[in-house]
Amino acid sequence: SQELEQSPQSLIVQEGKNLTINCTSSKTLYGLYWYKQKYGEGLIFLMMLQKGGEEKSHEKITAKLDEKKQQSSLHITASQPSHAGIYLCGAPTNTGGTSYGKLTFGQGTILTVHP
Amino acid sequence: NAGVTQTPKFQVLKTGQSMTLQCAQDMNHEYMSWYRQDPGMGLRLIHYSVGAGITDQGEVPNGYNVSRSTTEDFPLRLLSAAPSQTSVYFCATMKQGPEAFFGQGTRLTVV
Numbered sequence: 001s002q003e004l005e006q007s008p009q010s011l012i013v014q015e016g017k018n019l020t021i022n023c024t025s026s027k028t029l030y031g032l033y034w035y036k037q038k039y040g041e042g043l044i045f046l047m048m049l050q051k052g053g054e055e056k057s058h059e060k061i062t063a064k065l066d067e068k069k070q071q072s073s074l075h076i077t078a079s080q081p082s083h084a085g086i087y088l089c090g091a092p093t094n095t096g097g098t099s100y101g102k103l104t105f106g107q108g109t110i111l112t113v114h115p
Numbered sequence: 116n117a118g119v120t121q122t123p124k125f126q127v128l129k130t131g132q133s134m135t136l137q138c139a140q141d142m143n144h145e146y147m148s149w150y151r152q153d154p155g156m157g158l159r160l161i162h163y164s165v166g167a168g169i170t171d172q173g174e175v176p177n178g179y180n181v182s183r184s185t186t187e188d189f190p191l192r193l194l195s196a197a198p199s200q201t202s203v204y205f206c207a208t209m210k211q212g213p214e215a216f217f218g219q220g221t222r223l224t225v226v
Contacts, residue, residue: 009155033213042119042205042217043158088157090215101146101165101209102173105157 002027006106013079014114021074021109023089029069037086084113121206121218128196128225136191136221138206146209147189151202196225
């Protein structure tokens with residue numbers, strides 16, 4: 001089965017600093033999703049990557065999928081307190097096919113941004 | 116639209132008690148799933164459903180039952196609660212696309 005490993009597990013930064021979170025898969029990724037979770041709330045979809053080398057941005061958050069499709073990085077530029085939360089990467093559990101609602105998640109990265 | 120509604124938000128159970136976590140969606144999505152979230156372990160799939168009348172096990176199904184009699188509802192039943200089932204439970208729905216929609220979660224403590 002596919003496993004996703006995130007690093008670091010937690011991150012504390014000063015407001016305005018850049019940061020990167022990594023997600024490494026044990027198998028080739030056929031889709032990689034990034035979600036954000038605020039404490040006590042559900043997950044919010046950020047973006048999806050499918051093609052090797054693909055890069056997407058949403059406001060100050062950029063995510064990339066490497067050419068070999070086994071690692072993704074999430075980069076936040078000029079972090080703000082509103083970026084604080086838990087970031088999770090997810091991928092379809094069924095490699096190469098439709099997810100059918102089955103997702104495998106990394107263990108999450110807890111981000112704290114100090115003002 | 117309410118999206119995905121989970122009830123209750125908080126629950127404390129005694130070991131051995133049973134209960135049902137409710138999940139309802141108004142988005143007409145085919146796929147519904149239950150996950151549990153534990154510190155340092157991300158989200159793990161308990162059960163999922165690809166449509167009314169069809170359910171299957173996920174990664175950690177033991178101790179839980181589900182049914183899907185309608186498209187809208189996907190309840191999760193704890194048959195005999197154990198302290199190991201203390202967790203935060205999330206219900207999620209998906210259509211064909213990649214975006215999963217999550218409920219607000221149920222924080223369950225088993226004492």
